[in-house]
Amino acid sequence: MTQQLLKIRGLKIEGKSDEVWSPIVNWIDLDLQKGEVLGLIGESGAGKSTVGLAAMGFTRDGCRISGGTVDFDGVDLVAASAAVKRNMLGKRIAYVAQSAAASFNPAHRLIDQHTEAPTQHKIRANAESELDGMELYRRLRLPDPENIGFRYPHQVSGGQLQRAMTAMAMSCRPDLIIFDEPTTALDVTTQIEVLAAIRDIVEQFDTAAIYISHDLAVVAQMADRIKVLLRGDEVEEAETRAMLSAPCEDYTKSLWAVRSFQRPAKPAISAGATPIVSLKKISAAYGKSPVLFDVPFDIHAGRTVAVVGESGSGKSTTARSITGLLPPSQGHVEFNGEVLPLDYRKRSKDQLRQVQMIYQMADTALNPRSSIGDIIGRPVQFYSGLTGIAKRKRVEELLVQIELEPGQYIDRLPSELSGGQKQRIGIARALAAEPQFIICDEVTSALDQLVAEGILKLLAQLQDDLSLSYMFITHDLATVRAISDEVVVMKDGKVVEQGPKAEMFQPPHHPYTDLLLSSVPEMDPDWLTNLLNGRGVDNIGDAAVGKM
Amino acid sequence: MGSIFQIILQRLALGILTLLIVSIVIFVAVNALPGDFAQAILGQGATDEAVAQIRADLGLDQNYFMRYFSWLGNVLTGDLGISFAQMNFASNMGGDQLVGVVEQIAPRFKATMFLAGVTAMFAVPISITLGVLAALYRNSIFDRAVNIATLSSISSPEFFLAYILILVLAVLNPIFPSLSNVYEGMALGEKLNRTMLPALTLTLVVTAHMMRMTRAAIINLLASPYIEMARLKGISPMRVIVRHALPNALAPIINVIALNLAYLITGVVVVEVVFVYPGIGQLFVDSVKIRDIPVVQACCLIFAAAYILLNLMADILSILSNPRLRHPK
Structure with a gap:
């Protein structure tokens, strides 16, 4: 029996530029069941991140929610007081940002930032949540999980930070996590490790998630359903497989078609020509x-x-x-x-x-x-x-x-x-x-x-x-x-x-070229699963260690 | 940690070099003052012979290089010379007991440091607290009130603030004495009591600068992704500022504090005069008036050293506040 977790109705958000409020999000309805992953996709300016943050009852400076309701498990986060929202944030709804390097505080160790939410929300004592953090680091396949938390953000690589941030989001075992383009800043080979880690842990704890990305192929690996946004409006929404095989709207089709551009091959270089x-x-x-x-x-x-x-x-x-x-x-x-x-x-x-x-x-x-x-x-x-x-x-x-x-x-x-x-x-x-x-x-x-x-x-x-x-x-x-x-x-x-x-x-490729080529996400919801099965999970762990 | 040591040693060496250059500047500047001690004490009726005699007695007839290097050599051994005003020369019969510049300056310097210390103990915590609160409640009535109050106190002349405080806290409500003639050997409580008014005056003068820098440095960081992250973790606004913004804003704040402390050591003549406080500033001004070169040079050197030392400490503390330098990869 599925249970409704998040229900957004008629969400409107305005942004202020030059002292004038203009709409960023015109009208969004969104439903999310417990344990379900929804992909939000669109180009920049489509309002993906704004909608993602609004699902937490949060708007950035210079933005405001001008209409609609965000019903999270019976509480309307638009109308709720700051204190009520604070009590939800981190504890029941968590956020994973695009750039982990910028979103971890440079002045504190990873584990201290990890334990902050559980101790502040009085869920777990500090020592206990440190141990829990190490356990999460282990599950997210971070190298040396007992000690990596005692490093500062600048001492850890980008892919590892992104996983540590996912662990931090999990620290209170929230019902919902907003992933805001978590792999966009990463290399393709690192992206796979992070995607696999995120997908596993979300499944293990049966956490619901909104996964925001501009990359369809990535969203296809993560989401049960996909919603396409364009300039603050919904274009269409469907189950992932249905959406991939038969998109209805022209705009969605155009997103699909982008990667088809290819130049005709040129004749081979004549031997002996001086290179420019x-x-x-x-x-x-x-x-x-x-x-x-x-x-x-x-x-x-x-x-x-x-x-x-x-x-x-x-x-x-x-x-x-x-x-x-x-x-x-x-x-x-x-x-x-x-x-x-x-x-x-x-x-x-x-x-x-x-x-x-x-x-x-x-x-x-x-x-x-x-x-x-x-x-x-x-x-x-x-x-x-x-x-x-x-x-x-x-x-x-x-x-x-x-x-x-x-x-x-x-x-x-x-x-x-x-x-x-x-x-x-x-x-x-x-x-x-x-x-x-x-x-x-x-x-x-x-x-x-x-x-x-x-x-x-x-x-x-x-x-x-x-x-x-x-x-x-x-x-x-x-x-x-x-x-x-x-x-x-x-x-x-x-x-x-x-x-x-x-x-x-x-083929045949140099092994590194092969790794690069096989790491490019494909428009096939089973791509990541098949790839991981093919490579074996240990292999990924090695790749992570190799990049330390 | 090796790299930090290296940086600190480097800064220290640079500081010493700066001090050396400053000593040259001081020497040249002091000697470029119009008139000299001999003319100053002999007055308008001085004969050329008398002036020459005094100059010879004081060694003022030697060339600049000789005088500079003998002064520098003495300074390095801790001997700042003897005040001209204390010396026996020509027909002027000074006392038999010669008091060296070191003995002359030491109590004054201690008094100045005491005043600066008391002021800093008030001003630094107050400024940082006000800065943090102003950042937390930015653009509120409180923020504006604090800004206006500190700005008006920094914009008023120091003597004006001093007289207002005297009027309110010494005359209308006799809480503190209006004269601050502290001396060595005085009991600490009495000393504090007498220092309170000048310290409060100076607190009003230096608070605005430090408080505004704290506020600005924190607000500057509030748009950072890690602050947004902290908010999205449901952390309270106060904790967001104190734990997430402040540690990253320390470097500029430390620098402004150092600059203001240096000001407290070197620039408080007016306040000293108003409250008859026996600090180094008054001594300095008096010595300039009579062209008492050894005292003037010694004071200048102390001021320069205070500036350099405080800035050096600020640099080192800023470096230590940066985790990237504290914990290299």
């Missing part, structure tokens, strides 16, 4: 700690080389070495067969012009006080010497190239653009130098899937029109599949495997 960029066994170090070891690869004209690896594998450092921002300690870079000076300060203007970069966070890569025209105009003037009307005309041309209406955008500030538009400005700024080679550093990883697809298509189009070469740094294998011609796999500052894309996605 050639890395000759580059090594580099930050201070005394070496991070790159003899990295060799070539990038040919008009082609895209995807550099793949987990965080810390040296992908971005390779980019910094090529641009000369971090001069290599050994080896050198050749451009069209000509040796580039190691330090960017020693390169000529023309050499600088040829290598441009597009960054991951368009937000921080654009000067917030400059207009779009100035941001793009600066490199135009610097590299081609155009000024006045000629410069403005060139900026307008570039805006047309990145598919933004010049008249509408040229005088705006970056803050007036959406994330995808900002990234397009980043592209235009790189194009302004008229380079032959562009390094794209995780350019789509901060974007929603639909927007990211638009950026990938634009980059592909520009490559065809201008015969550009790309070095495409990413940790997302779907992106690799979509855009690359050649693939370089990196681990711990070394190249593990490289070759044409078709070969890389065909």
